[in-house]
Amino acid sequence: MADQTDQHVLLPEGTFTHEEANAVTAAYSNITIENDRGGQFQLVIRNNGELVKRYWNFEPDAGYWLNRGITDYGVKKQ
Template identity: 45%
Template sequence: MMTGAFYYKVTDMPDCTSLLLPEGEGPFSRTQAIAVTTAYRNVFIEDDQGTHFRLVIRDSYNQLLWWAWNFEARAWYWLNRYLLSHGIPRH
């Protein structure tokens, strides 16, 4: 079960659903991060320090596209934008 995340229908791509982080002002949780990394092949948890970690998106050549620490305010906003444009869903 993917607790803390939700499915969003992408309107310009019929029959495509993307797993995104819910909107909010605060940080995202490890549970939410795991849900996203489970749904996408190119999203990873890195620099794991226990209570703090980075969520990163990489391209098909493993080049870094985006990253944020889990405690950053509104990190979900940019994560969701990059997931919509660069996320590679697991099928």
């Protein structure tokens, strides 16, 4: 399950599941799931419409790098 800190909803440091990605996209308005092929998909972070980070869920360090983008660019939903 996605880790919910005081300020951010984060992913595990490595690979992540659709359920964990859904928890993140539910919390942030600028993070989406794209290229969804069921078990494989990309989580995408944008800043003012510009691509910041995009990783496939099965990449070994995807969660680590996406978490950096979440803390730097994540826009929490109201």
